[in-house]
Amino acid sequence: MEEQSRYDAKLTRILRAAAAVFAEKGYHRATIRDISAATGVSLSGLYYYVRSKDELLYLIQRQCFETILESLDSELCDVTDPERRLGLLIGNHLRFFASNMSEMKVLSHEADALSGDYAKEITDQKREYSATVSDLLGALAPQARSVDLRRATFSLFGMMNWIYTWYRPDRDGPVNVLATEMTHLFLRGFAPGVQDGGSRYTNLR
């Protein structure tokens, strides 16, 4: 047991470091040597924990999704109001994003880097997550066609995922404010909301 948990702890550390390296240089430009240097584990030593560079990426992405979907479940489970549910989802997404910038950048940016079974598994999780969002939006606009929902879903994901390219807490304010604002933007639109909506939605989270 001890053994196992020590192994897991080290693997976790490796994944963290790898995510940081991938985030900084991009998956393909990052080398296993970079990760070796970042972790302090020898080049060949890494292969005791991980089968390949591919798997490293896969594990990072999988863990991201697991965590995000888990915490989402626990947030949504006892809320029924669609608008509040959406607010919680956006908050959950952005908060996780902000506290795991490296991992999320990797998840957003390196979607195509995976191949084979790894890719399929991650794609499936992604689809599941999308479906959750789409259903949620469906509840908000029961009359919307599935094409409309699809477009809206991915518009929302675009808004949220794109933050890895620009968001920096020190300059752009805390995540919660961002989440509140994005929620409002998505539900009520840009201009008018700035005036009155701001207060209406601060209690979303």
Place this chain on the structure above:
Amino acid sequence: MEEQSRYDAKLTRILRAAAAVFAEKGYHRATIRDISAATGVSLSGLYYYVRSKDELLYLIQRQCFETILESLDSELCDVTDPERRLGLLIGNHLRFFASNMSEMKVLSHEADALSGDYAKEITDQKREYSATVSDLLGALAPQARSVDLRRATFSLFGMMNWIYTWYRPDRDGPVNVLATEMTHLFLRGFAPGVQDGGSRYTNLR
């Protein structure tokens, strides 16, 4: 004259093919040999037109920006209403995106792949474009603080740029519809707009 235009034509063809290759495999996984195969030009022959793989990427990105900014200017020049201006901008962006998917994917996805002077020049153009959008949003919401504008600007860009990950005209409908919808989503928000906004904005373009 003939000479020059033939040279330019071939360079254009090379850039097009290269963009396709970069879009499919990603900049780093794509090899100059791939581009050689895609263009029918020999490996070394490419270097008659381009100094390096880096420059290839730079030229693709620069041309994207030039075209997009130019056509934007000609669309906005005689329109003053802020809402209509925004609609035109979104339409311009998405239409160019949809008809140059490869190039725009490269532009959106490979922002960090450039280095040195190339990177700086593209970054500058990107900043200019962002400023245009930010100003436009400022006209829509005169009381908004610059942080708010910044967040809104990049939220909008997120919505628009993310489409390279999901949008396919055959499945998701024509760009103009997408543009109309996104404009509405951004200005009035999701749910309500589905009911009435659709018609109100179809004449934006």
Place this chain on the structure above:
Amino acid sequence: MEEQSRYDAKLTRILRAAAAVFAEKGYHRATIRDISAATGVSLSGLYYYVRSKDELLYLIQRQCFETILESLDSELCDVTDPERRLGLLIGNHLRFFASNMSEMKVLSHEADALSGDYAKEITDQKREYSATVSDLLGALAPQARSVDLRRATFSLFGMMNWIYTWYRPDRDGPVNVLATEMTHLFLRGFAPGVQDGGSRYTNLR
């Protein structure tokens, strides 16, 4: 300890083989593949021992100088007579040359092939060695101006270094004879020395 010495031994073997290849084909025409073939180490394996082709050349040249300067020190340390000191220097130089023909050809011939910091370091060592010779000549001719010493120093180096272009022990006799003769030539001149000088200087070494 074992590890380190085995590593060093292999590096030494590589440097030896590389020197032979560089000597035969010249630095620029020699390829890393040639060296790989000559050593039996795989192409990429070489890069475990050496950072670049440049460094290979640098290491060869540096080791040459280190050895030659060290053995010179130990030869000259307890000799004060200027003529004998010169004889010992010439003997040391030529003997090392003859038993490390490849390395010395590389050192003599590929002076300009190095660049950057590598070049500077080797140039410095070269300057140090020249200064030693110049000082020694200064002791022989106290009234000589520095220009004279400079010309004489490089004339002597010319005589000595040029041998990589023609000297072959089997045809041109043992190095010691060559050294004795060059010493005499340099100190007493050509023609007269042939008659009597030969015997006078054979005991120099």
Place this chain on the structure above:
Amino acid sequence: MEEQSRYDAKLTRILRAAAAVFAEKGYHRATIRDISAATGVSLSGLYYYVRSKDELLYLIQRQCFETILESLDSELCDVTDPERRLGLLIGNHLRFFASNMSEMKVLSHEADALSGDYAKEITDQKREYSATVSDLLGALAPQARSVDLRRATFSLFGMMNWIYTWYRPDRDGPVNVLATEMTHLFLRGFAPGVQDGGSRYTNLR
């Protein structure tokens, strides 16, 4: 005739420029493009005057030898005193060297770069020149064995040819002084000559 002479003039110009480029960068590192840039002739244009890079080197080296051997003949033809003949030879060699530094550096340094028939022809000329020197030394020391002459000959060549590595007229004085000094060094040796010999030999040339 006009045609021919214009052709020759241009070829000469090309050889001059090429020699400069080869001297600066070394034969192998110099590119035909460098020569194209240095001459102002287009890359393919050069091939109208020259069959290959090899031939370029060959022509440079051949012309060097022709000139040097010709002028040597005209200097030696009516002098019989062996010492004076040697002085004239050294003067001729060094003077030509100093006024054609690039060409002579190429001749001295790139001896091995030639291959096939080109190499053979140059080698032959080199042998002829060596034989001249050797004969001349033989006349100075009739009792010397051929091994002795060989060693002395190449020692002299070493002194003379090596100057491409160090000699700069502004710092090291005019060639004629250098020639006088080298002649004296070779005939009488270093130290004593500095005192009295200097004057005795200044009239050698």
Place this chain on the structure above:
DNA sequence: AATGAATGAGGGTTCATTCAT
């Protein structure tokens, strides 16, 4: 459980040379 040593398979780039015009 961990690593030093080694390698095969490319990857970007260069360069002498050619050929149609």
Place this chain on the structure above:
DNA sequence: CATGAATGAACCCTCATTCAT
């Protein structure tokens, strides 16, 4: 005569991965 355009053959170097220890 001269050149713009094009190419095949290398070349140096990198990197994910393995394996003996």
